[in-house]
Amino acid sequence: MKLFKKLLVFFLVINVFNSCEKEEEVSYALQDVSAPQNINAVFDISQEEEGLVSVTPTADGATSFEVYFGDEENETPTVIEPGETLEHLYEGEGEFNLRIVAVGLTGLTSELVRVVTISSDPPSELEVDISTSSLEVTVTPTAINATVYDIYFGEEEDEEPTTIMNTESATYTYAEAGTYTIRVVARGSGSSSTEISEEITVTEGTNPIKFPLTFDEEGVNYDFETFNGVSFEVVENPDVSGANDVESNVGAITNSGNTFEGILFALDEAVDFSGENKTITMKFWSDVPLPLLLKFEGGVNDERENEVVANHGGTGWEDITFNFSANATTSYIDESQPGGEPFVPTGEYLSAVLFVDGPGTTDGTFYIDDVAQAEGEGNGDGETEFATSLPIDFESNKTFSGVFEADQGVTGNLIENPDMSDENPSNMVFEFTKANGAAWYSGIFQILSEDLDLSTEKSFSFKIWSPKSGINVRMNLEKEGEGGGPTLSIDQTLTEENTWVTLTYNFSDLIADGDAYDKLVIFLDYDEENQAPGDGSVYYIDDLEQTSGGDTGNGNGGDETCVPEATESLNAADFNLTFLTNNLTVVQDNATYVRTDNPGEDSVNNSCFVGEVTNSNQNPWDNIQIDLDSKLDFNANAGFKIKVYSPQAGKKVTIKLEEIGNAGNNMELGVETTRTNEWEELTIPFPSSASGEFNKIVLFFDLESTNGDTYYFDDLKLYPRTDGNGGNGDGEGNGDGDGGATGDLASNGDFETGNLDGWAVYENGGIIEADNSQSNGGDWSARIVASSPDGLNPTLKQERKGAGSVSVGDVVEIKFDYKGSASAGGIYSIQSFVEAAEGINQTEVFSVTPTDNWQTFTTTYTVVDGDVNGGITLEFTPICGGDPACNSTLNLDNVSITLNP
16 A cells, blocks of 8 residues: 655645555455356346347356446446346347356456347247257257247246257256157247257166276266366267277367366276276377376275376377376365375275366366276386385385475376486386476475484485486475474586486585484476476486485575574464474465575575465465464564565565454555565564454565565564664664664665665656766766656655664654756655654655755754654655646755664
8 A cells, every 4th residue: 555645735736645545455365266157147038029138147156247238339337236137128130249247256257248139030040959968968059030049858847948048058957768859949039939849868877887987888877077167078089099099989078267177077886996006097188288187085985085197298199197006195175184295095986086287277178088997007016115215216116205296297107217228227217297387396205214314424316317408406305294404405407418317415514413304305407596387398217325425516506505493483472483394374365375495595584494475466465364373462562573585676565464253353564675686674563552453464465566476585573662662773773672773774875776776666657767867976866757747746765764663762864965956836845754653653844945956955853752663754756736837856866864873
């Protein structure tokens, strides 16, 4: 929220200084909010009055509907509530686009468009397409000059028809098998109509549904359940080629473009994973590369749901294999059971679910055939098992613990060595596929049954075959679960491609005495800077072992060595979030959160782990939420400090405090970042009146804009309230001691960075820029230009500097160099504010008369009694009024805000 605090200087600019507040705030706390779903409409046309239609819109999650009838330009929609019916009279003939917009609670919308035909000519050339699947029938009529169609399915006496419009279909399920007469009546805009009748026979599937699914067996009801927009039907093989070169029936799966839309195969005979046979195969057709996720649920004895992802290459019919012995992970159930853990199913399951590009939005029609449980798997010598100790050579059907992110198409499989050579003559290796679009940090992990013995051997090596050279290959040493040492990372650049290479990682200089580790992680093509998603590359790994030494790359990917976190508290009484552990529970409201490595250790923040938040680029209120165990105390504490690593200066970091279960009780405050891709510590004060009110923290990054930017944060903590409402400074005004802070609080006051980092910029239609054409010492200054009619009040601020470190009685010295010019009523507003935690405690107004020559302005004032925890703001605003010739230009340099000079 931008709050402009302006001095009303002349009557010409009375309207310039209005404070800007959010006109509308949508509750971000609603979870799983989406646009209205299943939008439809009951439509009818009068047979008595030509051109009179009625429409009753329906949709899941809609709070209102906007209806456009399409018969006038610049039409204003008619708004109705759910359940209401709207009538409209079309006064002329033609085809009109009836557009219905369903509006949800948060303003998200879905649309339905149908063609309304109004003609005085009677309907003609009526044709009907009828398809059946077991007891279900689908009727799709077409006709010339028809507006609606009444469908009678012939099962009931005095049947009420199902009325549909052009391009729509009507689906009906009969109660029992038999022969029925379907009657279709096409009606136009007058009293005339035409009709057609067809006799159909429907049969009930009698044979059980079980693997293999061939879609050819008579008496099997292939009418499977679909969800989230998928449709399914049995058709003849449309492409007799590739892995399915037989003329037969296949299943057609049509995606609508929603995420996680799929098809459920409810089986009459369970799939049995109790033995060695844990592989499912199928033939699948697609003309685009995409991931396929096969999930088993409905355990006969409540066995754990689990899943495997396999990749399709987009080449038509391909054989796809899902290895549930080597690649299965637990499925998501709820927040307490998020899934993703390695898992080997051993029970029986009655339901299989298939997602085609589950997390993506690929639409189109795909084909499936011959879904079966394979006869055997592995290397022919038994069931694949997870290795629990080193070395791992893959020759005895033992494989890595797993891969991540499997739900994005990343896979790992035990296969025969594709490139036997002198460098690697072994038979079996591990294949890792970094799927198209998968997370840039996707990789392989190995969990050991006990801690590694690091007393003498502190190096690890493995063979790698890569299709690309020049990539970074990172290895991590980690501790699974609680305890252990900090995560250690070493990077190496792979210099060869399409050949086996041995990499060795020497952790001798990084492992501290007493540190325990039982997990190794390998990242292929790990690029923290560009974070490019997976490109479908396939890598091979072999012979992971622990050794006594060897050359290696640099730890942690840079020159800085991170310092492990030492303390952490997630309690409201002494909240101090340092990411020492990964125990933080976060609600992700359109923003995603992960605990990750520090992207750039420096003097401000050299800790090892931080929080990463990525906005969804959907809403300006993308956020994460942290629930606390009790209410926050702002009598003892003055607010929060937070370290932030932002992709751009000038992004506001907002903390909103709420009461759990009562989101209307809230308070929010924010501070803008001043640095780009560097750590800085921000102070966000809260007043004593907030004490005992709130037990939820909501964190926004760049609240006022919609973007997909990634931010990092660390050391989110309470800081104590001190006597005199202040604290001692650290040269940047960020201290928290006993008052009497000193030093220049301004950031980039001489503009020698060549940009406006450190400043809050509100252009408001004007011009604000760093200027290297003139300065008063050095190379750069700032230039602010106001002009009529659009750029009336551009504002440049040093905002809330020294928040938490200013005390009552402190002396503030304001000093800056300036020059400029004004014409046709142009003026200047220069003010300083002592900010409260919420609002303003004190305002100081300064008067200057710029000329063509540089001048220096200096003044001091004393901080008066009140809440001063919000720090000092200094604001520069050239102003133009209503004169179209108005211009007001202000140049600034060497700006300082000195506390207790």
